[in-house]
Amino acid sequence: xxxxxxxxxxxxxxxxxxxxxxxxxxxxxxxxxxxxxxxxxxxxxxxxxxxxxxxxxxxxxxxxxxxxxxxxxxxxxxxxxxxxxxxxxxxxxxxxxxxxxxxxxxxxxxxxxxxxxxxxxxxxxxxxxxxxxxxxxxxxxxxxxxxxxxxxxxxxxxxxxxxxxxxxxxxxxxxxxxxxxxxxxxxxxxxxxxxxxxxxxxxxxxxxxxxxxxxxxxxxxxxxxxxxxxxxxxxxxxxxxxxxxxxxxxxxxxxxxxxxxxxxxxxxxxxxxxxxxxxxxxxxxxxxxxxxxxxxxxxxxxxxxxxxxxxxxxxxxxxxxxxxxxxxxxxxxxxxxxxxxxxxxxxxxxxxxxx
Numbered sequence: 001x002x003x004x005x006x007x008x009x010x011x012x013x014x015x016x017x018x019x020x021x022x023x024x025x026x027x028x029x030x031x032x033x034x035x036x037x038x039x040x041x042x043x044x045x046x047x048x049x050x051x052x053x054x055x056x057x058x059x060x061x062x063x064x065x066x067x068x069x070x071x072x073x074x075x076x077x078x079x080x081x082x083x084x085x086x087x088x089x090x091x092x093x094x095x096x097x098x099x100x101x102x103x104x105x106x107x108x109x110x111x112x113x114x115x116x117x118x119x120x121x122x123x124x125x126x127x128x129x130x131x132x133x134x135x136x137x138x139x140x141x142x143x144x145x146x147x148x149x150x151x152x153x154x155x156x157x158x159x160x161x162x163x164x165x166x167x168x169x170x171x172x173x174x175x176x177x178x179x180x181x182x183x184x185x186x187x188x189x190x191x192x193x194x195x196x197x198x199x200x201x202x203x204x205x206x207x208x209x210x211x212x213x214x215x216x217x218x219x220x221x222x223x224x225x226x227x228x229x230x231x232x233x234x235x236x237x238x239x240x241x242x243x244x245x246x247x248x249x250x251x252x253x254x255x256x257x258x259x260x261x262x263x264x265x266x267x268x269x270x271x272x273x274x275x276x277x278x279x280x281x282x283x284x285x286x287x288x289x290x291x292x293x294x295x296x297x298x299x300x301x302x303x304x305x306x307x308x309x310x311x312x313x314x315x316x317x318x319x320x321x322x323x324x325x326x327x328x329x330x331x332x333x334x335x336x337x338x339x340x341x342x343x344x345x346x347x348x349x350x351x352x353x354x355x
Contacts, residue, residue: 034086044237090119099146106207108152151176155308173197180312181248192223199227220245253315263298
């Protein structure tokens, strides 16, 4: 007798259950491996092994008529789930006493929760109370007791807070997580030259991020290689980008400054147009919807933080000058009917992104 659509749906439901059960079994095996890694102090990520797993999925998918892209996505998803579970396994031998200065802020709270989940002992130095982590009221005592000090305060106050901490001659690893490093360069370089364990870190994500796995974290060397190495160990699981601290802001002028400006300007242009977002969205193309979604996310972010990213990075003016020129060139090419100039911009853009 021929199966009905409902019969096939029930069969698919059973298969889905088996897939989930096998995924759970795989994750359980990964947790066993993670416990061994934790005991032996082995890093969470093994990029060469991960590449082999993805390649294995892609190769075997051919036997079942599956696309390489789907197989790669499934393998990557399973790898991330395994690493995420392994990252939650405490590592007593690596556990540190961490003081998060500014721990009541959004990114400070993220750092507290992240490090606590990895088995570190957390204290906060900040105004106000905290119902999850103990609050240290005496900065001198907090600095002396800590093995790691994380400065997670607004960019505009980071230098002042860093100077207060470094004046106490801490033996701990000290790093900030500011989005702009220009105001801190002298302080960081001088502290490293004085023999303090200092570096600078920039998580390239916001406090709503659930997992560090495959997220970018920039680790800036300020003259103390050992400090940079220790910071990278603490952020294990992320995509770690080691650079010199002076390289940071020129990159961020484009990665943050320009990308934020494009989306803020896009939202402002729509607002000034007099056309409602509802009307535009009803007739939206795929490109418009993607851009509007990104712009809406940017518009919902912390305005003070985004202002400081624009205002405090000395390289932003250069990036925005290039942006303004590109908009002017595009406008001129369209207005003057210069097809050659328009084609050139499209072609060079394609080549820039790899063809």
